[in-house]
Amino acid sequence: MTGGSLRFRIRDLAPGDLDGVMAIEQESFPTPWSRALFEEEIGRRFSDAIVVVGEPGGEVAGYAICWTVGEESHLLNIAVRPDARNRGVGRSLLRECIRRSALAGGRRIYLEVRPSNEPAIRMYRRDGFRFVGVRKGYYTDTGEDAIVLSRVIGEKNAE
Numbered sequence: 642m643t644g645g646s647l648r649f650r651i652r653d654l655a656p657g658d659l660d661g662v663m664a665i666e667q668e669s670f671p672t673p674w675s676r677a678l679f680e681e682e683i684g685r686r687f688s689d690a691i692v693v694v695g696e697p698g699g700e701v702a703g704y705a706i707c708w709t710v711g712e713e714s715h716l717l718n719i720a721v722r723p724d725a726r727n728r729g730v731g732r733s734l735l736r737e738c739i740r741r742s743a744l745a746g747g748r749r750i751y752l753e754v755r756p757s758n759e760p761a762i763r764m765y766r767r768d769g770f771r772f773v774g775v776r777k778g779y780y781t782d783t784g785e786d787a788i789v790l791s792r793v794i795g796e797k798n799a800e
């Protein structure tokens with residue numbers, strides 16, 4: 642993947658990425674995850690925790706966390722550093738989550754998104770996610786409902 646003059650690489654989240662991840666998390670969400678929550682994802686058996694890093698330099702440009710339990714996968718978190726957005730990084734992370742979820746046995750993937758989050762909703766819809774429901778008052782900071790999106794995944798995504 643290329644983006645401007647930078648090249649990007651996706652790999653497993655590692656402890657040394659946490660400062661970069663936390664900086665992005667805090668800029669991206671009104672109620673950010675704690676550092677401890679990210680630490681728990683490293684090496685968790687049913688979690689795919691990935692980062693995209695710029696090369697050269699290895700600076701964290703984004704990350705995603707996805708769980709697969711049985712045939713169900715759940716995208717829990719995804720964010721891209723503000724200055725790296727709109728260059729295909731988010732889409733690459735999403736596709737890698739789907740590929741890894743399929744390898745882990747997932748047949749369908751779910752996620753929640755704020756109705757006001759147009760960039761994210763566009764990204765998900767472009768990758769085949771469709772509306773499956775609403776969770777009332779899901780976001781405790783604003784009381785906003787969550788839109789639940791889902792799509793089928795399968796072995797062909799794991800190729």
Ligand SMILES: CC(C)(COP(=O)(O)OP(=O)(O)OC[C@H]1O[C@@H](n2cnc3c(N)ncnc32)[C@H](O)[C@@H]1OP(=O)(O)O)[C@@H](O)C(=O)NCCC(=O)NCCS
Nearest residue numbers: 669719720721726727728729730731732754760761763764
């Ligand atoms: C959502 C997010 C991860 C997208 O990352 P990104 O790297 O900018 O996305 P990409 O460049 O891969 O774009 C993928 C698609 O997303 C959509 N998109 C991205 N940015 C957009 C914007 N500002 N407005 C509208 N659509 C947008 C487009 O459909 C785009 O496809 P296109 O380029 O073919 O039009 C990023 O905006 C982000 O980190 N937001 C804050 C955290 C967040 O909201 N996470 C999701 C929580 S559910």
